[in-house]
Amino acid sequence: MTISMPQRINTLINFLNEVKLEIIAFLVALCVPIIPGLMVIGLLIFADTFTGIWKSVKGKGWDSWKSKIMKEGILEKIIMYPLALLIGSGCEYIFPEIPFIKSSIFLLMCIEIKSLVENFNEILGINLFIYIKTFILKGRREVINEMLKSKEDEGK
Secondary structure, three states, X not given: OOOOHHHHHHHHHXXXXXXXXXXXXXXXXXXXXHHHHHHHHHHHHHHHXXXXXXXXXXXXXXXXXXXXXXXXXXXXXXXXXXXXXXXXXXXXXHOOOOOHHHHXXXXXXXXXXHHHHHHHHHHXXXXXXXXXXXXXXXXXXXXXXXXXXHHHHHHO
């Protein structure tokens, strides 16, 4: 006895209706460990997008800003970053002793922060990385001295 295609589709739909709660619970359980990371990464993507638009407009005016190019970049990040975190979550489930999720979040944060630093370097003409490094290694006073030194160098 052969089953027709519409009957197969109906059987599949009935099966999915019966197990949809289990599927939803599985997807939620899969995403719960990465939600805080997604929130942080989302904030950094927003900041990077904002500074990218600012950089584009400041450099070449409003005519240079193309929403199509921006949409493609953001769409890639919105799809690929959570996918990377989900893969990390799956790897962490298999190898619980290795912190794949935290490592993935750290790596994605580094990518976005690097992009933000590059944007601020173009917008403000200062290299934030130097100031951040100086602050971490030497403290607040040295950052102020570094800023004053760079202002003096600009004046010469």
